[in-house]
Structures are given as C-alpha cells and as structure tokens.
Amino acid sequence: xxxxxxxxxxxxxxxxxxxxxxxxxxxxxxxxxxxxxxxxxxxxxxxxxxxxxxxxxxxxxxxxxxxxxxxxxxxxxxxxxxxxxxxxxxxxxxxxxxxxxxxxxxxxxxxxxxxxxxxxxxxxxxxxxxxxxxxxxxxxxxxxxxxxxxxxxxxxxxxxxxxxxxxxxxxxxxxxxxxxxxxxxxxxxxxxxxxxxxxxxxxxxxxxxxxxxxxxxxxxxxxxxxxxxxxxxxxxxxxxxxxxxxxxxxxxxxxxxxxxxxxxxxxxxxxxxxxxxxxxxxxxxxxxxxxxxxxxxxxxxxxxxxxxxxxxxxxxxxxxxxxxxxxxxxxxxxxxxxxxxxxxxxxxxxxxxxxxxxxxxxxxxxxxxxxxxxxxxxxxxxxxxxxxxxxxxxxxxxxxxxxxxxxxxxxxxxxxxxxxxxxxxxxxxxxxx
Numbered sequence: 001x002x003x004x005x006x007x008x009x010x011x012x013x014x015x016x017x018x019x020x021x022x023x024x025x026x027x028x029x030x031x032x033x034x035x036x037x038x039x040x041x042x043x044x045x046x047x048x049x050x051x052x053x054x055x056x057x058x059x060x061x062x063x064x065x066x067x068x069x070x071x072x073x074x075x076x077x078x079x080x081x082x083x084x085x086x087x088x089x090x091x092x093x094x095x096x097x098x099x100x101x102x103x104x105x106x107x108x109x110x111x112x113x114x115x116x117x118x119x120x121x122x123x124x125x126x127x128x129x130x131x132x133x134x135x136x137x138x139x140x141x142x143x144x145x146x147x148x149x150x151x152x153x154x155x156x157x158x159x160x161x162x163x164x165x166x167x168x169x170x171x172x173x174x175x176x177x178x179x180x181x182x183x184x185x186x187x188x189x190x191x192x193x194x195x196x197x198x199x200x201x202x203x204x205x206x207x208x209x210x211x212x213x214x215x216x217x218x219x220x221x222x223x224x225x226x227x228x229x230x231x232x233x234x235x236x237x238x239x240x241x242x243x244x245x246x247x248x249x250x251x252x253x254x255x256x257x258x259x260x261x262x263x264x265x266x267x268x269x270x271x272x273x274x275x276x277x278x279x280x281x282x283x284x285x286x287x288x289x290x291x292x293x294x295x296x297x298x299x300x301x302x303x304x305x306x307x308x309x310x311x312x313x314x315x316x317x318x319x320x321x322x323x324x325x326x327x328x329x330x331x332x333x334x335x336x337x338x339x340x341x342x343x344x345x346x347x348x349x350x351x352x353x354x355x356x357x358x359x360x361x362x363x364x365x366x367x368x369x370x371x372x373x374x375x376x377x378x379x380x381x382x383x384x385x386x387x388x389x390x391x392x393x394x395x396x397x398x399x400x401x402x403x404x405x406x407x408x409x410x411x412x413x414x415x416x417x418x419x420x421x422x423x424x425x426x427x428x429x430x431x432x433x
Contacts, residue, residue: 036111043103043123047247048255049096050130051317053089055262057134057413058386063402065266065276065305065384072272078410080433083417088259091416093134096256097127098141106144118174122185122193125167126319129197132156132164133390136412136430151426153415160201168194177221181239183316188214188221189245192320199328200394204335211329214244215322223322225349230296232321233307235314242323246316263312266305266384275303281383290380292355297383305384318385323350327378334370343370347377354381407432 059065060075067073074081082090100123107120131138137153140163154162171190180186195211198204218224226232226242239246249255260270268274277298285294294300297307308315330346340361348358364370378391392398393411414433 036107036113036116039103039106040116040120040123043100043107043120044248045253045255046096046100046103047123047126048249048253049099049257050093050127051247051249051255052257052259052262052265053093054130054134055317055384055386056089056265058389059305059384060265060273060276062388062392063278063280064379064388065273065281066278067273068275069272078404078406080414083414083433086414086416086418090134090413091418092257092259094131094416094419097131100124100127101141102144105142109144114174115176118171118190119179119185121167122171122175122190125164125171125190125197126193128159128164128167129193129200132159133200133393134413135415139427151423153427160197164197165194168197177217180221180223180244183239183246183248185245186221188217188223189320191217192244192325195325195328195332196320199332200390202335202394204332208329208332208336211325211332214325215329218244218322218325225322225326225353227353229293229353232318233315234309235312235316238314238316242321243316243318244320244322244325246318246320248316249313251313261311261313262317262386263308263310263315266308267310268302268304269310277303277305279303281379284376284379288356288376288380290354290356292353293380293383297380307384323381324378324387326350327374327381331371331374331378334367334374337367340364340366340370344373347374350377350381 056075060067067075071081071084074084104120104124104127108117108124111117128138128140136156138156138159139151140154140159141149142163143149168190171185172187172194175185175187175190177186177188180188191210191214195207195209195214198207198210222241223244224241226240231237231240232242238248264270265273266276268276277300282294282298282300285291285298297305299306326346327350330343333346334340334343344359344361344364351358359373364373375391375395375397379388382388382391392401398411399405409430409432412430415427415429417429419427420429
C-alpha cells in the first residue's frame, strides 16, 4: 500500500513535498514551520497547472473551438479516444490540483492564523471544484499525511457536501476583502465560488443567496464592471476592477505545465489547431448583432480566438469576474421563478457595454425565453474563458447546443490511467474510457 500512496498523483506526499522545497525555496518540514505563508503560496502556485487543461476542456470540447489534427480531434468525438490526451491535459491537471490540495492541507492543519486558513480552504475548495467538474467522483484527501489514506473515489455529492461547501463557508467566515487588489483569496471570492458551486448542483435557492450577497458586497470591495469590454483582458489589465479572483501568471514564475499554454491554443499557435475557431461561435455573435465582443474575442479571417494576447506569459487567467457572477445570479433568479421584469435588467450593463440593446421583458416573457437569453449572453460574454462546456453540462443542454445525442458518460473526462494503474485499481476509471 505504501508504494501505491507514493505513486498517487505522482505522489500526494513525497513528490509534492519535494516541489514545495523548490517553489518557494527552502521550506522546512511542516512540523518545524511557524510561518506557513510559503506553503500557502505553493497552493496558489499549483493552480497554474489547471489553467491550460481547463481552457481546452471548456472551449475545445464544446462548440467554441476545434482541433484539426489527430488524435487531438478526439475532443470533438464523444468516445474513449480522449485517453490519448492524458499526458498533455488530464494528468498534469490532476497532479497539479492534488498538489495544491496537499499544500492547503498542510496550512490548515498547522497554523492558527485564521486568515491564512481561510485562503487555504478557498484554494482547497477551488481545487476540488475543478476536479469534480472534470472527473466526477474523486479521491478525498484532507490531511498532509499519507498514513491510512483511502484512495477510493468518493461520490461527487460527498466531495461537495463534505469538502467544498464547508471549506467555502469557513473561508467566508475567516476572510475579509483586503486581499482582492493583490490577487489573494477573499470573502467575496468565496461567496462567488460558493454561489457557482450551488449553481453547478442546481440548488438555485442557495445559489441566489450567495450570488446576491457577492453582488451586494462587490462595490464595497472595489469590484465593478469595466466600462469597456476591451479593458478586461491582457497583462496590462491584470487584476482590474471586474476581477474577483484570478490565477496569476508571470514570466518570472514558470509553471510545471510543459506544453503549449492556453493563449497559444486560442490564437492558433499550436500545429494541432492552427485555426481553432469554431464558426458556430461566429454565427452566434452574428445572430446577436454583437460586433463589439466579436471583434475583441475572435478573428474570423484567421479563425482564431484573440481575447487574450498570444503568448504573453504575464497575463492572468481569470477564474471569477463580476459579469460571470451577475449572469449566474440572473439565471438563479429565473430558475426560482422571479419575473422577467426583475431578471432581465441585470443584464443591461453587460449588454450596453457590448453595444447591444437591452432585452425587453414584454417580449422575453417566459422562463424558458429568459433562460435562453441568459445562456446566449454567457456564451458571448465568456467565450474563450473555459466556461462553455461546463455551462452546457450544468444547464443540461449539451445535446441541444452540440447538435447531436451525446451519452452522458462523456460529459466527464477520463481519470489519468497512471493513477488507476498506480493504485492497483483502487482508483477506478470513468465509464466509457
């Protein structure tokens, strides 16, 4: 069993601890530490490993972007071919998230500084939320020790109810909003993420509460919509007023992901997809008359996504921004039966800055019409931000939007086979793979 534990995730303990000795440097054994700031920074650092895999899964699996070279075109096929993508996408993501979790566990177990514990709990919840959205059931590890670690995958509902939700509730209690301007976890980020979690679970009443709280607290925390859509993205706009939480990238802190970064994929700088833009997205912009966001998001002639600057290593990956939360709040209200006259005005500022007319509740006068309007708005506002596939799964609209009948087992992605093999089958593979 010891061998299995040492191999798990290229090790939930030994290898991850070796990395902690490198990034940042010279971190002592946890039982001799008194300042856990460096270990906490490591938990932030490992989020870098999730950025490109999630971008690819979110946009290339959906109808925003395309691969053109085998076997990468498996992202557009719904069968077991995705196993060929393990080394480049799923394994680095899986390992990075468990390393972030291990770092967070070390902080949570060993310090009485509740603000640091709050940040660690936010990062642990964020890591598990990403893992569950991608893989479904996953192994739960809430300790920095590998003794008696149960590798068996726990149900997604258990991960939500026993880890993610309690961690975020604690983070809300332990944190204030003083760290937002520095890109740290904050009370507002925890409220927003917990709202997103409840939306993922279709608990719309709880989602309405937390998303509403986040929107109410935003102004006091210095968060507001940017006046211009063009001022949200790129390194020169990092940590702007719309950003609630971002994973910060920098050329001075290289991450462990050894392949083309998300900016290169979107712009078409990888030979597997020189022309990544799915023309279905272009058609969606055109149908809405959405010229402003289209011109800042895609280049139709080169068939590329241009929201982020190509190969700029200093631009952050935005995890949560205010427009995302406003749109989710509108969705929650609509699902809870709130009238269109209350829901649709929430979209006004987002649409106005995109040069679009506000939506008329006298025309969009049913829950279904409002639901579709919000979904369309999310697609155009958040294109090439890694949301699209997970939105389709969350809203149960995969078949309708993808134009084909897709077995639900392929709503999830394959567990890295290295983890299955290293655990002697204790960690099981997802059905269909």
